[in-house]
Amino acid sequence: MLLTRKAEFSASHICRQPALSEEQNRELYGMAANPNGHGHNYVVEVTIDGAVDPLTGMVFDLKKLKDILSREVVEPFDHRHLNYEVPPFDRVVPTAENVVMEIWKRLEAPLRDAGARLHNVRLFETPDLYVDYAGRE
Amino acid sequence: MRLTRRYPFSASHRLHSPALSDEQNREIFGKCNHPFGHGHDYVLEVSVQGQVDAHGRVAPIEALDRLVNGEIVSRYHQRNLNLDIEELAGVVPTTEVLAAKIRERLAASWPAEFPKLDRIRIFETERNIFEIA
Numbered sequence: 001m002l003l004t005r006k007a008e009f010s011a012s013h014i015c016r017q018p019a020l021s022e023e024q025n026r027e028l029y030g031m032a033a034n035p036n037g038h039g040h041n042y043v044v045e046v047t048i049d050g051a052v053d054p055l056t057g058m059v060f061d062l063k064k065l066k067d068i069l070s071r072e073v074v075e076p077f078d079h080r081h082l083n084y085e086v087p088p089f090d091r092v093v094p095t096a097e098n099v100v101m102e103i104w105k106r107l108e109a110p111l112r113d114a115g116a117r118l119h120n121v122r123l124f125e126t127p128d129l130y131v132d133y134a135g136r137e
Numbered sequence: 138m139r140l141t142r143r144y145p146f147s148a149s150h151r152l153h154s155p156a157l158s159d160e161q162n163r164e165i166f167g168k169c170n171h172p173f174g175h176g177h178d179y180v181l182e183v184s185v186q187g188q189v190d191a192h193g194r195v196a197p198i199e200a201l202d203r204l205v206n207g208e209i210v211s212r213y214h215q216r217n218l219n220l221d222i223e224e225l226a227g228v229v230p231t232t233e234v235l236a237a238k239i240r241e242r243l244a245a246s247w248p249a250e251f252p253k254l255d256r257i258r259i260f261e262t263e264r265n266i267f268e269i270a
Contacts, residue, residue, distance in 0.1 A: 017192070028192050030199045095193040097138055128143040131195070 002119060003059045004047040007069050009078035012039040013094040037081060040125050044073060044103060049119035060116045068114060072106040096125040100133040139255055140195045141184040144205055146214040149176035150230045180260040181209060187252025196252050208242055232261040236269045
């Protein structure tokens with residue numbers, strides 16, 4: 001069974017690569033390349049996969065999932081500037097794609113240690129744009 | 138990785154088949170058969186699947202927006218699906234049919250350099266959702 005927990009964080013970011021020209025950055029990232037940055041209300045949906053424990057009737061303790069998600073993602077990301085305050089985004093462009101992969105990386109081991117198998121991370125950058133990452137590609 | 142973009146558009150339609158009697162139409166399509174049609178705030182979701190490139194991207198989002206807005210949204214928004222849309226002429230514009238036609242139209246103009254078109258979903262309302270791979 002799949003179990004999904006949702007959390008939100010608000011952060012600012014800039015999508016540009018210092019090695020590229022202004023024109024190339026505009027071409028690649030559009031308005032997201034504006035040099036002073038901008039922000040989003042990100043929504044992250046973390047899905048874990050597991051069997052229902054016959055004793056508790058639960059796949060995993062929701063409170064533990066919430067705590068891990070808060071500690072590993074929401075607290076370090078919320079009300080921060082991703083490029084300036086949240087590594088590795090000082091050197092990795094914080095596109096939704098790169099942010100979702102970083103969230104996967106931060107969650108996988110702590111969840112595994114707690115006995116949960118991470119299945120998918122969905123990150124909404126806006127209500128109209130989201131990415132799904134399952135640990136591959 | 139899969140990237141999904143949502144595109145809202147508002148349109149009217151009426152479900153009515155000339156091959157059926159008025160009574161059969163009423164029975165099959167219910168209130169969707171009311172003679173003057175009705176409308177929805179649709180949301181089209183387009184999902185692409187591919188690898189993240191050196192720039193941290195799966196898809197060129199602005200180019201995807203241009204394609205979907207050009208092929209679909211600008212042509213469907215604030216229109217009557219029965220009367221105004223070439224590819225829906227003569228068909229009953231259920232959202233099942235709409236999803237298949239939109240999929241077909243996007244596939245026909247899909248640039249070779251784009252990542253794979255993974256699926257489309259159409260929300261007719263928040264409660265009625267149609268998906269085609």
